[in-house]
Amino acid sequence: MIERLPLVALTLRGLLDRKRTWLMLALAAVPVLLVGLAAGAGHRVVEAHNFNLLIVTTVLPLIALVFGTAALGSELEEGTVVYLLTKPVRRSRIVVAKVSVAAGLTAALIFASSLATGLAASLSGNDLVRAGTAFGVASALGGVAYVALFLALSAFTTRALAIGLAYVMLWEGVLGGLLEGTRMLSVRQATLALGREWAGLGPSREGLSYEQGLVILALFIVVAVSLATWRLSRYQLRGGD
Amino acid sequence: MTVNGGSRIILDHVSRWYGNVVAVNDISFEVAPGITGLLGPNGAGKSTLLHMIAGLLQPSAGVVEVDGAPTWRRPQVYRQVGLVPERESVYPYLTGREFVALNASLHGLPLREAAISRALERVELAPAADRRVGTYSKGMRQRIKLAGALVHDPPVLVLDEPFNGMDPRQRLQMFELLRTMANEGRTVLLSSHILEEVERLADSVLVVYAGRLAAAGDFRSIRRLMTDRPHVFSVRSSDDRRLGALLLAEDPVFGVELDASGLRVRTSDFGAFTRLLPMVLQSSGIRLLELRPTDDSLESVFAYLVGR
Numbered sequence: 065m066i067e068r069l070p071l072v073a074l075t076l077r078g079l080l081d082r083k084r085t086w087l088m089l090a091l092a093a094v095p096v097l098l099v100g101l102a103a104g105a106g107h108r109v110v111e112a113h114n115f116n117l118l119i120v121t122t123v124l125p126l127i128a129l130v131f132g133t134a135a136l137g138s139e140l141e142e143g144t145v146v147y148l149l150t151k152p153v154r155r156s157r158i159v160v161a162k163v164s165v166a167a168g169l170t171a172a173l174i175f176a177s178s179l180a181t182g183l184a185a186s187l188s189g190n191d192l193v194r195a196g197t198a199f200g201v202a203s204a205l206g207g208v209a210y211v212a213l214f215l216a217l218s219a220f221t222t223r224a225l226a227i228g229l230a231y232v233m234l235w236e237g238v239l240g241g242l243l244e245g246t247r248m249l250s251v252r253q254a255t256l257a258l259g260r261e262w263a264g265l266g267p268s269r270e271g272l273s274y275e276q277g278l279v280i281l282a283l284f285i286v287v288a289v290s291l292a293t294w295r296l297s298r299y300q301l302r303g304g305d
Numbered sequence: 306m307t308v309n310g311g312s313r314i315i316l317d318h319v320s321r322w323y324g325n326v327v328a329v330n331d332i333s334f335e336v337a338p339g340i341t342g343l344l345g346p347n348g349a350g351k352s353t354l355l356h357m358i359a360g361l362l363q364p365s366a367g368v369v370e371v372d373g374a375p376t377w378r379r380p381q382v383y384r385q386v387g388l389v390p391e392r393e394s395v396y397p398y399l400t401g402r403e404f405v406a407l408n409a410s411l412h413g414l415p416l417r418e419a420a421i422s423r424a425l426e427r428v429e430l431a432p433a434a435d436r437r438v439g440t441y442s443k444g445m446r447q448r449i450k451l452a453g454a455l456v457h458d459p460p461v462l463v464l465d466e467p468f469n470g471m472d473p474r475q476r477l478q479m480f481e482l483l484r485t486m487a488n489e490g491r492t493v494l495l496s497s498h499i500l501e502e503v504e505r506l507a508d509s510v511l512v513v514y515a516g517r518l519a520a521a522g523d524f525r526s527i528r529r530l531m532t533d534r535p536h537v538f539s540v541r542s543s544d545d546r547r548l549g550a551l552l553l554a555e556d557p558v559f560g561v562e563l564d565a566s567g568l569r570v571r572t573s574d575f576g577a578f579t580r581l582l583p584m585v586l587q588s589s590g591i592r593l594l595e596l597r598p599t600d601d602s603l604e605s606v607f608a609y610l611v612g613r
């Protein structure tokens with residue numbers, strides 16, 4: 065595979081060849097286990113709108129943050145990016161390959177987690193398979209936007225993990241609840257708008273519309289990939305003497 | 306195997322600074338086919354120069370060109386250039402063969418398998434090619450980096466401290482390999498802070514110190530400059546005062562200081578002084594207790610060349 069799709073294979077090996085994969089699998093399993101245990105005990109604790117808290121607000125940004133910052137950030141940190149940059153390869157190709165792999169892994173994990181959570185909830189007789197699928201697909205798309213954003217951050221700073229976490233916790237969490245305008249720059253709100261639409265819940269009163277959600281996610285992806293490409297094409301190797 | 310071209314690296318009044326710190330100061334030189342050593346102590350600006358040549362660092366002023374084309378923000382230059390970076394990091398989860406295959410694929414080489422096998426054989430890593438790079442020794446990692454850099458058969462090879470971490474046998478193998486590549490017509494530029502490495506390998510030398518080009522040319526003339534510079538010796542004897550007076554009367558000695566620790570003798574001619582001292586000692590009957598060059602570090606040699 066490394067000869068046919070070198071950048072994809074390299075990124076995949078880099079992301080999967082570490083303990084983080086097991087950590088991410090465990091993280092994705094948390095909502096499934098919680099809901100499954102409650103449903104097994106006969107409690108109908110989950111409704112469709114609870115996928116906001118179970119998946120979109122918690123598990124999705126964390127998985128995207130880890131994969132998104134590691135895909136390019138670890139290469140920049142360890143210095144191995146030199147082997148990619150000293151090749152006659154367009155920088156956009158490097159960024160797109162890395163975003164695709166990290167986003168693909170995030171999307172696969174989060175979709176499986178959401179769907180399994182819906183199935184687990186159904187054990188108590190409350191059919192949430194449709195909600196699980198809807199929020200799973202929306203989260204997969206949101207995952208692409210998050211990964212693109214976090215990967216772009218890692219191209220600009222070595223503190224991408226901390227800044228990404230601050231974006232999720234402070235911007236989307238705290239400010240998103242207080243200031244309506246910040247929702248236009250929130251991957252979480254855009255993902256929720258899509259999930260609610262596909263789950264048949266309709267838009268929430270304060271939230272974004274379905275169309276707004278689609279446009280915002282697309283903008284996040286395009287702008288973040290462009291910024292990361294711009295940065296990588298001007299990347300300068302410092303250090304040494 | 307011969308390489309087409311006879312590629313040249315040209316630096317024209319190149320400077321690089323970081324804020325107020327000047328890492329490279331108005332350097333111009335040309336590197337022709339063959340092996341050129343970039344010599345200087347740690348912190349002299351060698352890596353900064355190599356990074357600019359490899360298109361990984363923008364010059365603050367001046368022009369860096371390979372075969373007449375600037376290297377900065379021009380990925381096409383990597384068809385001509387192979388870089389072996391100083392940092393040891395190589396993807397630890399790839400095997401040696403996969404690492405070379407990655408390089409070959411990113412270059413879009415046709416007949417990739419043959420190129421990969423050839424590169425692995427050249428660095429004598431074919432038997433270990435299917436082991437993960439994470440299990441390699443330092444020397445093996447240097448060699449797999451070289452295999453990755455030459456898999457596309459570039460006419461220009463840039464190597465940053467390539468002998469770091471290698472044992473003597475591996476060094477000799479690497480010397481041999483680099484000589485072969487130079488004989489094929491390649492332009493090989495390598496950096497080192499070890500004089501003997503460059504002396505044994507390079508046809509010509511560029512000496513950098515404190516960001517400036519201290520000397521450039523063939524190794525013998527630079528070696529002569531280094532040897533002929535003023536030297537200071539610390540001498541202790543059975544009669545320092547008398548020995549000082551006798552030495553000061555001789556031509557190669559132009560200064561003598563006497564203090565509690567003994568004599569400090571300044572000479573303009575290293576060779577003449579080493580012949581003179583035994584004769585003076587023998588004729589005067591003074592016994593020599595200690596003779597020590599006080600400024601023989603490479604650092605002082607470079608400082609002298611810059612100040613010339």
